[in-house]
Amino acid sequence: MKNALFFALTAAFALNGLADTVQVAVAANFTGPMQVISVLFERDTGHKASLSFGATGKFYAQITNGAPFEALLSADNETPARLIKESHAVAGTAFTYAIGKLVLWSADPKLIDAKGEVLKKGEFRHIAIANPKTAPYGTAARQVMNKLGVADKLKPLLVQGENISQTQQFVVTGAAELGFIAFSQVIKNGQIGTGSGWVIPGTLHDPILQDAVLLAKGKDKPAAIALINFLKGEKAQTVIKSFGYELH
Amino acid sequence: MESADLAAVWLTLKLATVVTLLLLVIGTPIAWWLARTRSAFKGVIGAIVALPLVLPPTVIGFxxxxxxxxxxxxxxxxxxxxLGLLPFTFPGLVIASVFYSLPFVVQPIQNAFEAIGDRPLEVAATLRASPWDTFWSVAVPLAKPGFLSGAILGFAHTIGEFGxxxxxxxxxxxxxxxxxxxxYDHVEALEYTQAHWLSGGMVLFSFLVLLGLYTFNPARRKAL
Structure with missing residues (x-):
């Protein structure tokens, strides 16, 4: 009995070693598309992708402290560049896999008009943004408010989520009436699914460039390299676009 | 330390102080009731008070x-x-923290009350002390170590609250x-120097609090 168990465990580990798995750290805002892409990736290449979703800054801290990630899909383009500079990522492998689109969104179907005039009226208690210090979508949201000249007026009404998912949570629960979140979070069949929203023109903020990079631990791993290549392919790009991101 | 850090430290101390005072007021009658009652609801109330011990803060926060x-x-x-809405306000944080830190205050006080036993209270009653008088003149002084533990743990636990x-x-x-x-913000923004200042301060603070608790109040180990 004991021997049988030992044999089964050994066999399981051996099989595990044959099927190449890539450990990927994925920015929280890219959760939806990455779940779809990983299925296509596994079907097409036979490799497996093990996905961890979270904040890019936290991934940076983990990667520089020995986390077993082999590829990073960052929410910005600075973190991959920094990881390359510090030799935690492979030089020359960083590329923009998606350009984020910002949306002003409310769970209330009537609150937000097509031009975002609601911001100038300011008739609400709280407006949620992602922390501009740590989240690229938060930085973009702040730029939009500055450009529209409403930043000072809205400042006392601001509440910050630690990342874009938490910001959405504030708005979904109604604790904040509206907020700046990622288009990808509320998109359904190419448009805003529920509530009301305003897809913010790219002219109002710097582009939200999301870069992916092959990490040092994935340097010689076929599955990790295959994933990076797969993200550049047509199949992945179709998915990325369908979630409301733009491409380079 | 930059001024934003100092403001955060000040706010945290203010929150912990308000919450601890409120918890002593709210927690004492609950602890007394739990210690003395023979009610069938004792288990239910005790379990509700203890919930924050096992629930992840994200569940409570959500x-x-x-x-x-x-x-x-x-x-x-x-x-x-x-009154408007409580999320995103200081009173909202106070209420959430009171619930979150409740067991850390109630349980040491309850244990201290239980440790007194019936006898001192019966003696006081035979000396014609009213229940109110007995509570203040007998139970509270005897349970002092429990109050001290509860206040310190409640304060420290509120300081460390995050989720x-x-x-x-x-x-x-x-x-x-x-x-x-x-x-968390400093770490996310890769400002590790500032993060170290505050984190190191938290470690030192927590250690000193617990050191004080164990050095000056050896009864605590019995009380919890």
């Missing part, structure tokens, strides 16, 4: 956000009173941005 939001029962109640504040705080300077959130 439900608080929903319950205190505009569509939740508490949110509708506070709005009907003209709930993150969920219902909204990271507003001087209102809801406490030290733990400030540290």
């Amino acid at each position: 439900y608080m956000l929903v319950v205190m939001g505009p569509n939740g029962p508490v949110g509708q109640f506070t709005q009907s009173l003209g 709930i504040v993150l969920m219902i705080g909204g990271n507003i300077p001087d209102k809801t941005r406490v030290v733990s959130v400030q540290i």
Whole structure:
């Protein structure tokens, strides 16, 4: 009995070693598309992708402290560049896999008009943004408010989520009436699914460039390299676009 | 230390102080009741008080956000009173923290009350002390180590709170941005120097609190 168990465990580990798995750290805002892409990736290449979703800054801290990630899909383009500079990522492998689109969104179907005039009226208690210090979508949201000249007026009404998912949570629960979140979070069949929203023109903020990079631990791993290549392919790009991101 | 860090430290101390005082007021009758009652509800109430010990703060924070939001029962109640909504406010944090730190105050006090036993209270009664007088003149002085433990643990636990504040705080300077959130922000923004200052301070503070607890109050080990 004991021997049988030992044999089964050994066999399981051996099989595990044959099927190449890539450990990927994925920015929280890219959760939806990455779940779809990983299925296509596994079907097409036979490799497996093990996905961890979270904040890019936290991934940076983990990667520089020995986390077993082999590829990073960052929410910005600075973190991959920094990881390359510090030799935690492979030089020359960083590329923009998606350009984020910002949306002003409310769970209330009537609150937000097509031009975002609601911001100038300011008739609400709280407006949620992602922390501009740590989240690229938060930085973009702040730029939009500055450009529209409403930043000072809205400042006392601001509440910050630690990342874009938490910001959405504030708005979904109604604790904040509206907020700046990622288009990808509320998109359904190419448009805003529920509530009301305003897809913010790219002219109002710097582009939200999301870069992916092959990490040092994935340097010689076929599955990790295959994933990076797969993200550049047509199949992945179709998915990325369908979630409301733009491409380079 | 930059001024935003100092503001966070000050806010955290203010929060912990208010919460500890409130918890002593709210927790003492609960602890007394739990220690003395033979009611069938003792188990239920005891379990509810202990819930925050086992629930992840994210669960508590998530439900608080929903319950205190505009569509939740508490949110509708506070709005009907003209108080507005509790999420993203200091009073909201206080209420959430009171619930979150409740067992850390109630349990040591309850254990201290239980340790007194019936006899001193019966003796006081035979000397014609009223129950109110007995409580203040006999039970509270005898349970002093329990109160001390409860207050220190409640204070320290509120200082270390993170998950709930993150969920219902909204990271507003001087209102809801406490030290733990400030540290998280520093780490996320890769500002490790500032993160170290605050984190190191927290480690030192926590150690000193517990050292004080174990050095000056050896009865605590029995009381918890």
